[in-house]
Amino acid sequence: MKISVNTEIALTYLTSRKKQTVVASLGVMFGISMFIFMQSLMKGTNDYFEKMSFTNTPHIKLYNENKVADNHMLRSFFKDESEKILINPKQLSKSQGLTNPFGMVDQIRRLAEVSAVTPQVTGNVIYTSGSVELPGNVAGVQIEQEDKMFDVKGNMISGNLLDLNRIHNSILIGKGIADKLSLHVGDNITVRSGSGNLLIMRIVGIFATTIKQVDETKSYANIAQVQGLLGKDRSYVTEIKVNLINYNNAPAVARQIETITGYKAEDWVKANEQLKAGFKVRAVILNSVIGVILLVAGFGIYNILNMTIYEKIKEIAILKAQGFSGGAVTSIFLQQAVYIGIMGGIVGIVFGFSLTLLVSKIYIGAGTLKYLPMSFYIPHYLQALSFGVITTIAAGYFPARKASKVDPVTIIRG
Amino acid sequence: MNNLALKANSITKYFHDPVTMQVLKNIDVSIDKGEFVSIVGKSGCGKSTLLYVLSTMDTDYEGTLEINGITTTGKSLNDLARIRNESIGFVFQFHYLLPDFSCLKNVMIPALRLGKLSHKEIEEKAYEKLKMFGVEEQALKKAGKLSGGQQQRVAIARALVNDPAIIMGDEPTGNLDSKNTNIVFDMFRQLSKEFGQTIIAVTHDEDFAKRSDRIIEMADGEIISAKK
Numbered sequence: 001m002k003i004s005v006n007t008e009i010a011l012t013y014l015t016s017r018k019k020q021t022v023v024a025s026l027g028v029m030f031g032i033s034m035f036i037f038m039q040s041l042m043k044g045t046n047d048y049f050e051k052m053s054f055t056n057t058p059h060i061k062l063y064n065e066n067k068v069a070d071n072h073m074l075r076s077f078f079k080d081e082s083e084k085i086l087i088n089p090k091q092l093s094k095s096q097g098l099t100n101p102f103g104m105v106d107q108i109r110r111l112a113e114v115s116a117v118t119p120q121v122t123g124n125v126i127y128t129s130g131s132v133e134l135p136g137n138v139a140g141v142q143i144e145q146e147d148k149m150f151d152v153k154g155n156m157i158s159g160n161l162l163d164l165n166r167i168h169n170s171i172l173i174g175k176g177i178a179d180k181l182s183l184h185v186g187d188n189i190t191v192r193s194g195s196g197n198l199l200i201m202r203i204v205g206i207f208a209t210t211i212k213q214v215d216e217t218k219s220y221a222n223i224a225q226v227q228g229l230l231g232k233d234r235s236y237v238t239e240i241k242v243n244l245i246n247y248n249n250a251p252a253v254a255r256q257i258e259t260i261t262g263y264k265a266e267d268w269v270k271a272n273e274q275l276k277a278g279f280k281v282r283a284v285i286l287n288s289v290i291g292v293i294l295l296v297a298g299f300g301i302y303n304i305l306n307m308t309i310y311e312k313i314k315e316i317a318i319l320k321a322q323g324f325s326g327g328a329v330t331s332i333f334l335q336q337a338v339y340i341g342i343m344g345g346i347v348g349i350v351f352g353f354s355l356t357l358l359v360s361k362i363y364i365g366a367g368t369l370k371y372l373p374m375s376f377y378i379p380h381y382l383q384a385l386s387f388g389v390i391t392t393i394a395a396g397y398f399p400a401r402k403a404s405k406v407d408p409v410t411i412i413r414g
Numbered sequence: 415m416n417n418l419a420l421k422a423n424s425i426t427k428y429f430h431d432p433v434t435m436q437v438l439k440n441i442d443v444s445i446d447k448g449e450f451v452s453i454v455g456k457s458g459c460g461k462s463t464l465l466y467v468l469s470t471m472d473t474d475y476e477g478t479l480e481i482n483g484i485t486t487t488g489k490s491l492n493d494l495a496r497i498r499n500e501s502i503g504f505v506f507q508f509h510y511l512l513p514d515f516s517c518l519k520n521v522m523i524p525a526l527r528l529g530k531l532s533h534k535e536i537e538e539k540a541y542e543k544l545k546m547f548g549v550e551e552q553a554l555k556k557a558g559k560l561s562g563g564q565q566q567r568v569a570i571a572r573a574l575v576n577d578p579a580i581i582m583g584d585e586p587t588g589n590l591d592s593k594n595t596n597i598v599f600d601m602f603r604q605l606s607k608e609f610g611q612t613i614i615a616v617t618h619d620e621d622f623a624k625r626s627d628r629i630i631e632m633a634d635g636e637i638i639s640a641k642k
Contacts (some may be wrong), residue, residue, distance in 0.1 A: 318512070323499020323527055327490040409471050
């Protein structure tokens with residue numbers, strides 16, 4: 001490949017002053033590796049927390065909101081033009097369940113976005129073993145669906161969750177419950193519902209999430225058993241949980257489901273507003289730190305090129321005397337900035353990747369969080385490189401333009 | 415056929431700093447192709463200023479300038495850069511080589527800029543020019559490592575690499591001893607005689623001036639004699 005004379009001059013200037021070139025690229029390198037490292041850490045952490053929130057929250061939860069009585073019954077009874085006013089309305093003492101839940105499950109399953117749907121019955125219960133009582137709640141689920149949604153299997157510390165389908169009256173309990181009641185897989189536990197029904201159940205598995213409160217209260221049982229425990233019929237379902245292919249579409253799909261079913265559909269964004277707020281705050285902190293680093297690197301390049309130009313001002317004048325146009329001179333100095341940017345960028349990417357890899361090996365060991373969550377996301381690397389190059393071009397442009405405006409006559413005549 | 419290398423019509427120039435002062439007063443000068451001209455005069459008479467106007471580097475003047483029959487007055491800076499690259503070679507009192515480059519590269523750069531020949535041809539040509547001045551041994555050394563006389567010879571080789579129609583020198587021998595001055599003078603002589611290149615040199619060296627084809631003498635911004 002034939003390199004232009006401008007490029008040749010730019011490269012010679014860079015290589016004849018190796019120390020300055022290296023220092024300038026180091027600035028860019030640090031900026032870029034920090035960018036990559038912090039982006040990876042942030043994305044890793046955000047993804048982790050998002051995933052964590054999905055270990056006990058579905059993307060969309062459909063449930064029956066307690067309603068206050070309204071005048072619609074009055075209206076359908078008196079079919080006239082008069083205004084109906086309900087004085088002192090009260091909470092409806094209606095069943096907490098959803099009407100026609102399995103029909104709705106089918107309807108929701110047909111939506112294109114939906115990846116999993118599962119009905120659930122939740123009941124407040126008291127666990128008893130010996131003389132110790134412990135309040136909590138039992139979720140009546142279809143365990144395969146539940147596992148698909150929340151990876152229950154990944155949280156199991158002993159037992160087998162599929163035994164829930166094989167063994168009659170079986171239950172999976174949280175680690176907190178097991179510890180407090182001193183129970184193991186194979187032991188029996190007495191579960192009493194609010195309505196007074198009592199069931200002795202066999203423990204087939206113990207799970208541990210990272211959330212202590214969940215581990216100390218939650219248990220899973222087959223949906224039919226919980227319906228029986230609560231004294232309800234087989235169509236009693238308190239909520240329908242929906243997971244989507246892309247959870248970012250949850251708010252829109254939730255609105256759609258609300259329209260179809262007429263029940264309240266809560267998406268995970270609403271349920272986890274504090275999580276989203278945390279993401280936003282972290283993004284602002286991160287971006288300002290990266291901005292400052294790149295700014296400092298940019299000033300470094302600006303400074304070094306400015307010094308080069310003062311040093312080389314006679315050479316610039318002589319180049320212009322020999323017929324180099326202002327554009328050619330700009331190109332010579334801008335190219336130096338770009339090469340510094342690319343060099344720093346490439347080394348920065350390698351360094352940033354190594355740093356990320358190194359940090360991802362740091363053992364944390366809190367709950368299920370064993371290692372620092374770092375993401376290796378290729379767009380971060382491309383972004384980092386383009387930011388680095390843009391910064392260096394911006395930093396190089398002003399000195400380069402100054403160089404192009406050097407008046408050869410004034411310089412050569414002294 | 416127009417036989418003029420350069421023609422200047424009523425060139426007037428002012429310096430504005432610190433006070434406005436007229437440095438060139440209505441200068442008319444024409445120089446034939448192949449002519450070897452010396453411009454002499456006392457310090458401050460405006461001879462260097464005139465040279466830089468003629469060189470197209472200084473565009474802040476009144477009047478008109480023609481080089482090889484082309485009017486350069488009013489042309490854009492980029493066009494002028496191109497004209498200089500192609501038709502004018504410069505030799506300065508101080509060599510002004512690029513110290514980070516080898517001597518060969520220094521000579522090659524104007525030709526690479528012009529881009530008319532291949533890299534290899536340019537290299538050969540540059541080497542040939544260095545040989546003319548007896549500095550081919552130094553071709554691959556960094557320009558900064560040479561002695562003053564050698565550097566000046568490399569600088570002249572550089573001025574010649576594009577075979578410019580006009581070679582301009584601002585005290586080209588000002589920093590050289592008499593032996594090197596003679597080498598340079600003979601070279602200029604040969605260039606104007608054998609290759610028809612026009613030489614315009616500002617000089618303080620009376621001996622150098624006397625041996626050229628024509629002496630233009632200046633005083634107070636005017637030409638007082640321009641005898642052939």
